[in-house]
Amino acid sequence: xxxxxxxxxxxxxxxxxxxxxxxxxxxxxxxxxxxxxxxxxxxxxxxxxxxxxxxxxxxxxxxxxxxxxxxxxxxxxxxxxxxxxxxxxxxxxxxxxxxxxxxxxxxxxxxxxxxx
Amino acid sequence: xxxxxxxxxxxxxxxxxxxxxxxxxxxxxxxxxxxxxxxxxxxxxxxxxxxxxxxxxxxxxxxxxxxxxxxxxxxxxxxxxxxxxxxxxxxxxxxxxxxxxxxxxxxxxxxx
Numbered sequence: 001x002x003x004x005x006x007x008x009x010x011x012x013x014x015x016x017x018x019x020x021x022x023x024x025x026x027x028x029x030x031x032x033x034x035x036x037x038x039x040x041x042x043x044x045x046x047x048x049x050x051x052x053x054x055x056x057x058x059x060x061x062x063x064x065x066x067x068x069x070x071x072x073x074x075x076x077x078x079x080x081x082x083x084x085x086x087x088x089x090x091x092x093x094x095x096x097x098x099x100x101x102x103x104x105x106x107x108x109x110x111x112x113x114x115x116x
Numbered sequence: 117x118x119x120x121x122x123x124x125x126x127x128x129x130x131x132x133x134x135x136x137x138x139x140x141x142x143x144x145x146x147x148x149x150x151x152x153x154x155x156x157x158x159x160x161x162x163x164x165x166x167x168x169x170x171x172x173x174x175x176x177x178x179x180x181x182x183x184x185x186x187x188x189x190x191x192x193x194x195x196x197x198x199x200x201x202x203x204x205x206x207x208x209x210x211x212x213x214x215x216x217x218x219x220x221x222x223x224x225x226x227x228x
Binding site for chain 1: 150157205215
C-alpha cells in the first residue's frame with residue numbers, strides 16, 4: 001500500500017514554456033502533499049506544502065507565481081513550472097501524507113526537468 | 117534553518133560486512149526522526165519513523181536507534197548485501213511544523 005505516482009518521470013522543454021507535473025496517491029487519500037526540489041549532490045529541499053482544497057504554503061525563497069501548486073482532490077496535486085528557464089532545471093519530487101498514523105510521507109519517483 | 121547532517125557521505129563495503137551511519141539533528145523541538153532508503157530511479161521508501169528517545173526499531177537486517185537528548189540516530193545494516201546499495205536519508209520533523217528537513221544522505225555501495 002501507500003503508493004504515490006508522479007508523471008512525467010522526465011521532461012525536456014524550451015525556455016519560456018510551462019511544464020506541469022502530476023503527483024497522485026494511488027491507494028490512499030492524501031490530506032497533505034509536499035513538493036521538494038533536489039539540486040545535484042544536495043538534500044531534498046521543501047518547496048511547498050499543499051492541503052486539499054486550500055492554497056499551498058510556500059517556503060521562503062520559493063516564488064509562488066513561478067511554481068503553481070494545485071491540490072484539487074485528495075489524490076492529486078500538480079506543480080506547474082511557469083515560463084521555465086534553464087535555472088529551473090532540477091529534480092522535483094512529491095510526497096503525500098494521509099494524516100493518520102505516524103505522519104509518514106510517501107514519495108513519488110520524481111521528475112527530472114531539463115529546460116533548454 | 118534546521119541543520120540535519122548525515123555521515124559519511126558515501127560508503128563502500130564488501131558483501132557480508134555490517135555497517136552503520138549517523139544522522140544528527142536539532143535536540144530541541146523534536147517530534148520525529150524518519151529514515152528512508154532511496155534506490156536509483158525509484159521512490160524513496162520509508163524505513164522507520166522514530167519518536168521516542170532510546171527507541172530502537174528493526175526491519176530485517178536493518179535497525180535504527182534514536183537519542184533525542186543529544187540529537188543523533190544511527191542506522192545499522194547487518195550482513196550487507198548488494199541489494200542494500202542505495203542512498204539512505206534521514207529527515208527531522210519538529211513539533212512546531214509537521215514538515216521534514218532532510219539530510220543529504222549516505223550513499224551505500226555493497227560490493228559482491
